[in-house]
Each structure stands twice: as structure tokens, then as C-alpha cells.
Amino acid sequence: MAEAGSFADRVKQQADIVRVVGEYVRLKKSGQNFTGLCPFHGEKTPSFAVHPVKQIFHCFGCGKGGDVFSFVMEMEKCQFPDAVRIVAEKCGIAIPRPKERSPEERKENQQRAALVEMHREAQVFFVKQLESTAEGKAARAYLEDRGLNAEAIARFGIGYAPSGGDGLLRYLKQKYPEKLLVESGLVSRDQNGRLFDRFRRRITFAIANESGKVVAFGCRALGDDLPKYLNSPETPIYSKSNVLYHMDRAKEAIRRQDFAVLVEGYMDAIAVARAGITNVVASCGTSLAEQQIKLLGRFTRRVVVNYDPDAAGQSATERSLSLLLEQDFDVRVLALPPVGDKKADPDLFIRERGAEEYQKLLKEAPPYVDYLIARARQMDLSSGEAKSRAVNFLLPYVQKIPNRILRSEWATRIAQQLRLEEPVLRAALSKAAAERRSELKLQPELVGRAAKPVERRLIRMLAEAESFRHELAQHLQNARLYHGLATEKIFAALVIAGLSGQPFQATEAAAVLEERDRRLLFEILFEEASEPSWEEALSCIEALQHRQAEQELAEVQRDIEASPAGPALRDLLTRKQELMRRLAAAR
Numbered sequence: 001m002a003e004a005g006s007f008a009d010r011v012k013q014q015a016d017i018v019r020v021v022g023e024y025v026r027l028k029k030s031g032q033n034f035t036g037l038c039p040f041h042g043e044k045t046p047s048f049a050v051h052p053v054k055q056i057f058h059c060f061g062c063g064k065g066g067d068v069f070s071f072v073m074e075m076e077k078c079q080f081p082d083a084v085r086i087v088a089e090k091c092g093i094a095i096p097r098p099k100e101r102s103p104e105e106r107k108e109n110q111q112r113a114a115l116v117e118m119h120r121e122a123q124v125f126f127v128k129q130l131e132s133t134a135e136g137k138a139a140r141a142y143l144e145d146r147g148l149n150a151e152a153i154a155r156f157g158i159g160y161a162p163s164g165g166d167g168l169l170r171y172l173k174q175k176y177p178e179k180l181l182v183e184s185g186l187v188s189r190d191q192n193g194r195l196f197d198r199f200r201r202r203i204t205f206a207i208a209n210e211s212g213k214v215v216a217f218g219c220r221a222l223g224d225d226l227p228k229y230l231n232s233p234e235t236p237i238y239s240k241s242n243v244l245y246h247m248d249r250a251k252e253a254i255r256r257q258d259f260a261v262l263v264e265g266y267m268d269a270i271a272v273a274r275a276g277i278t279n280v281v282a283s284c285g286t287s288l289a290e291q292q293i294k295l296l297g298r299f300t301r302r303v304v305v306n307y308d309p310d311a312a313g314q315s316a317t318e319r320s321l322s323l324l325l326e327q328d329f330d331v332r333v334l335a336l337p338p339v340g341d342k343k344a345d346p347d348l349f350i351r352e353r354g355a356e357e358y359q360k361l362l363k364e365a366p367p368y369v370d371y372l373i374a375r376a377r378q379m380d381l382s383s384g385e386a387k388s389r390a391v392n393f394l395l396p397y398v399q400k401i402p403n404r405i406l407r408s409e410w411a412t413r414i415a416q417q418l419r420l421e422e423p424v425l426r427a428a429l430s431k432a433a434a435e436r437r438s439e440l441k442l443q444p445e446l447v448g449r450a451a452k453p454v455e456r457r458l459i460r461m462l463a464e465a466e467s468f469r470h471e472l473a474q475h476l477q478n479a480r481l482y483h484g485l486a487t488e489k490i491f492a493a494l495v496i497a498g499l500s501g502q503p504f505q506a507t508e509a510a511a512v513l514e515e516r517d518r519r520l521l522f523e524i525l526f527e528e529a530s531e532p533s534w535e536e537a538l539s540c541i542e543a544l545q546h547r548q549a550e551q552e553l554a555e556v557q558r559d560i561e562a563s564p565a566g567p568a569l570r571d572l573l574t575r576k577q578e579l580m581r582r583l584a585a586a587r
């Protein structure tokens with residue numbers, strides 16, 4: 001939130017949302033608003049609107065909306081402070097220096113900055129080794145053999161860690177203290193306390209964080225050295241479970257295409273990216289971590305998993321499936337056919353069969369349930385006991401399908417494919433579903449509910465009728481006129497804002513609303529409307545009063561019918577007369 005008087009508030013006052021959004025979206029003037037194609041969901045006709053006066057945007061298609069900061073946060077996938085900085089930069093507003101932090105914080109920040117810088121230098125070192133040393137030449141030959149030419153080596157920043165054992169150490173020692181070198185994970189200490197290079201005689205793959213800074217290395221042995229792959233350890237700037245390889249370069253394409261291809265290793269990611277599929281990331285290791293999924297989830301909810309076809313890859317696929325489904329991802333699985341008699345990972349497949357063939361198979365990748373059924377069919381299905389093992393293998397996945405109809409369709413298919421009796425399977429399934437139900441979160445209903453024209457009009461006036469906002473708010477408040485309406489919460493927020501005497505700020509009023517109410521409010525604010533007048537406000541109020549009286553009359557009538565003769569009934573009859581008189585007078 002941009003607090004009044006804060007830097008963020010100042011930026012918001014000065015920034016022009018139309019100009020900022022215009023850098024990302026082609027906007028056209030349309031009435032009082034600007035419209036364009038929504039950058040947050042695919043569409044062919046514009047349903048995305050920017051309001052130059054209220055300084056808000058809203059998409060009538062997907063419902064996203066907010067102020068200039070929420071727009072930039074969503075586009076750049078960044079946090080609020082970064083969005084403020086970005087908007088300030090775009091608008092040429094000078095950014096104040098950050099406040100002095102605590103000494104510990106400052107020290108940690110300095111250390112992190114030094115580690116990032118050290119990794120940058122290590123990357124320069126490794127690249128140079130590959131380019132211009134005799135050892136590097138052998139490594140280049142190896143890479144060439146794997147189909148990686150000079151263009152690919154440069155594009156992905158592939159390097160080489162020499163066999164000497166202290167090349168990098170000597171390079172870095174001039175600038176960094178020993179303690180920091182060890183902290184970086186680039187250098188290790190032996191039993192005698194001597195330092196040496198962690199990576200020796202290995203191809204290096206630079207692992208960048210989301211913003212493109214190298215924070216770690218993944219290294220493959222050139223010869224038969226073990227382990228085949230050796231990675232950076234966890235450091236203050238790198239946590240394996242928080243990083244996806246190639247994410248920094250893939251995120252734009254992932255957002256644009258609204259899906260990601262997930263592979264296992266660097267070589268796979270590079271091969272797939274070179275095949276023209278830039279929305280690819282690698283989990284770097286066989287198990288996908290929950291944080292990695294959350295990271296991916298900020299860009300898309302759709303993923304094609306293409307892990308290695310070996311046993312380890314298969315079980316990694318199945319583990320990843322579970323995690324992805326738990327996080328509500330739409331998952332497909334690409335299981336590549338063997339090349340000759342060799343099981344094919346994406347790298348090998350693309351080298352042997354070409355990019356086009358891979359792209360074709362990627363497009364046809366089946367939903368994960370198909371993949372799982374195929375896996376279950378490979379199991380022994382000869383006895384009842386064997387079949388029940390196959391069902392138990394499938395059930396945990398099927399029960400994660402949120403949609404009941406879809407789940408039921410899959411049950412039928414599983415029964416057919418595994419030649420099971422459907423009722424038996426369904427019984428198992430509903431038991432599993434019942435267990436799942438307790439965990440189910442209710443999705444907020446995103447469809448804006450109908451608000452009557454009178455309500456819409458009054459809401460609009462509370463937002464922009466500068467000359468009588470305050471009076472109108474008071475009126476509505478005193479007569480309790482909006483209680484029980486579908487728009488009650490919106491009224492409540494706007495009445496409070498109106499009574500405050502502050503100028504109206506759409507996003508501030510919306511901050512206290514649930515998403516569906518926020519959405520409805522923004523829709524109303526974007527409607528074409530004539531200049532409001534107090535006379536019109538009064539007639540809207542009358543209409544509300546009329547409706548209220550009608551409702552009360554219905555209630556009183558019900559009470560009358562239910563109540564025995566006595567003083568209570570007499571009061572009800574009196575009230576009925578009053579209400580009827582009032583309604584008749586209004587006609």
C-alpha cells in the first residue's frame with residue numbers, strides 16, 4: 001500500500017498509469033478510458049481497460065485489476081518495493097537512498113553482494129578457460145560431440161573448470177578473503193586446512209537466479225570422474241530448492257505462452273531451448289521442490305513434464321506429478337519414444353530426431369492421467385491382487401483431480417483400460433475422494449454478482465461526486481440503506497471513504513474488499529456514465545427506500561400470518577398500514 005506521504009505515494013501521484021501500462025500494452029483511447037489486449041490472459045478482442053483519471057486498470061476478461069504498482073508487480077513478477085522503484089525510474093522520479101539498516105543486516109547484504117560478484121568473476125574465469133586453454137580445447141571437442149557449437153556455448157555461458165585444482169582459487173584469492181571463498185562453495189578446504197577448487201576437470205553450467213545473476217554452478221565431469229554431476233552447495237545466495245535452471249531466460253516466454261516445459265538437467269534445458277522452445281526450465285536434480293513449484297506458479301499453472309525415461313526419471317516424474325497436482329497445476333507428461341534401442345532424454349532425442357519432431361510430440365503430450373494409465377498397464381495385471389496394486393498406484397493421483405465430473409470420466413477410463421469392474425473402482429475412488437474433501441480449499445467465486453442499476457449508480461457517485469460525496473455517504477449511513485444488498489460491503493467501504501473527507505482512491509477503498517467485490521467495484525468505475533447530480537442521488541435513494549419498504553412489507557406479512565391475536569399482531573398490522581401508505585405515496 002502506498003501510505004500517504006510516503007515515497008510510494010509520491011510516485012503514485014506523479015506517475016501516469018496510461019504511460020506506464022502503455023510500455024507493455026498497446027492502448028487505444030476509447031471514450032474516457034484506454035483499452036487494449038490484456039497482457040495477463042490470451043485474448044483477441046480487448047477487454048483490458050485503463051482509467052486515466054482514477055489511475056486504475058481492470059480486465060473484464062480475467063478480472064485482474066489494480067493501480068500502477070499492482071500492474072508492474074504482475075508484469076515484472078516482483079514485489080511492491082521493486083514495483084515502486086521501477087515506476088519511479090520509468091517516470092524519472094529520483095529514488096531516495098535506502099535507510100541505514102542494522103549493522104548485521106548491512107553486513108549480510110555486503111556479504112551477499114560480494115558472493116554474487118565473486119560468482120560473476122568465476123563465470124568469466126570458466127568461460128575463458130573453455131575458450132583459450134589447451135584443456136579447454138578438449139572440453140570444447142566434447143561439447144561439440146554433444147551437439148553444442150560455439151554459438152550455443154556462448155548463448156548459455158558454458159565454461160570449463162580446469163584440472164589443476166587451484167586455478168580459480170588463485171584467480172579469486174587476490175580479491176577475496178579465505179573465509180568468503182569457502183562460504184561461496186567455489187572453494188573447499190581439505191583435512192590439512194588447505195584450500196582447493198571445488199570443481200576440477202568439469203564442464204560448468206552457470207545457474208542464475210530469477211533476475212539473471214549467476215549464483216551457483218552445475219558441473220559435469222569431462223571424463224569418467226565421479227560423481228558425474230557436481231553442483232554448488234547451499235550458500236547464502238543459493239538454495240537448490242529455490243532455483244530453476246534457465247528460469248531467468250524462460251520467464252517471459254512462460255508467461256506469454258502460459259505453460260512451461262519441465263526437464264531434469266542443464267543439457268536437456270539447453271537442447272529444448274535451442275529447439276526453439278524457450279519456455280523450458282530444469283529442476284536440476286531428480287526431485288522437484290515445493291518452492292520451485294511456487295516459483296513456477298508465479299508465471300503459469302500449466303506444465304509439461306519431460307523427465308528422463310529411466311527408472312529414476314520415472315519415479316521423479318511421478319513424485320513431481322503429485323506435487324504439481326497438489327498445487328493445482330494442469331499437468332501433461334511427455335514420455336519420449338526410444339531412439340533406436342536407446343531410451344531418450346530430451347537432449348538425445350532432439351539431437352537424433354530433430355527439433356521439429358520434438359515440438360510435434362510436445363504439442364501432443366497427453367494429460368498426466370493418460371501417462372499414469374500407460375504406466376499402470378505396464379504392471380502385472382494377471383491376478384486380482386496385482387490389479388489392486390495397479391489401482392492403488394493410480395488412486396492418489398486421480399483423487400487429486402479437483403473437478404468431480406473429470407474425476408468420474410477418468411474412473412471409467414481406468415476401469416476400461418485395466419479391465420476392472422467399474423463399481424469396485426468407483427467405491428475405492430469415492431473413499432479416496434472423501435478423504436481428500438477435507439483438504440479442499442474453496443475457490444473464491446470470481447464472477448461478479450449482479451448489482452442493480454440503482455446500486456451501481458450510487459456506488460459511482462460515492463466514488464466521484466466530489467460536491468456531495470460526503471453528504472451522500474452520511475445519508476446512506478443514517479438510513480442504513482445499503483444493509484442486506486449484494487453490494488453491501490462495497491457500500492460500506494465507500495461510505496467510510498466518503499465520510500473521511502479524503503479524496504477518493506479506488507485501490508485504497510478496494511484494499512478492504514474481497515476479490516469478487518473489488519472486481520465488481522472496478523467494473524462499475526469503468527462504466528460510461530453521465531455527470532452525477534444531487535437530484536439523481538435523491539431519486540436513487542428513494543428507489544432504495546422503496547425496495548427496502550417492499551422487503552419489510554413482505555416480512556411483516558409473513559409475521560402477521562404466523563402470529564396469534566394479541567398486542568404483537570396489532571403492532572404488526574399498524575406497521576403494515578404504514579408501509580403500504582408509504583409505498584402508495586411513492587407511486
Ligand SMILES: [Zn+2]
Pocket residue numbers: 038039040041048059060061062063064
Ligand atoms: Zn485479462
